[in-house]
Amino acid sequence: MSENSFKSIRNGAVASVIAGIVLLTIPVLRGYVVSVIAWLWSGLVWGWEAMLASYSLPGWLWLLVFIFATIGVVNIYITVKGEQEEPEFKKYIEDFIYGAKWRWSWSGNQVSNAWCYCPRCDATLVYDDRSCRSFHSTVRKTDFICENCGHSTIASITGGNKDYATGAIIREIERRIRTGEFKQH
Ligand SMILES: [Zn+2]
Structure with a gap:
């Protein structure tokens, strides 16, 4: 050779x-x-x-x-x-969940920066989870409020504070992906 x-x-x-x-x-x-x-x-x-x-x-x-x-x-x-083969769910970045319009981004396969907007005027909602810190309240919940629509409560998620609420939303997003419901969006 x-x-x-x-x-x-x-x-x-x-x-x-x-x-x-x-x-x-x-x-x-x-x-x-x-x-x-x-x-x-x-x-x-x-x-x-x-x-x-x-x-x-x-x-x-x-x-x-x-x-x-x-x-x-x-x-x-x-x-x-x-x-x-970029997964189809990566295009799924907004949906109407529990009364508000939620938007998020994808970081790898994880939902990140999930936040909610007013379905009427698209303003960014503010949260109120004081009930989770109050000794007297019997219900732990987080309200999402639109300042642009007369401070009306747009959505309310019971069970915990703001972090709990966004966690619940992320779980719901993941559920809709698993069941394929997100494709009807
Ligand atoms: Zn509004």
């Missing part, structure tokens, strides 16, 4: 692994996937021709090349698949 052919195989294997790792970490490189696949294909064709021309590389080297190439291809496949 000439030194040149060994070098090109080694460089090819290294490039394939690096390409796989880079594609895993930097999604913007997806455009290069096609050219990398083409490169891998030409590498395979070259390898086949080299075998036919009986350069006869040692078996372990072929195994090594095969393993590295497989890692590269699998990484590319995972990257492309992962990007294409």
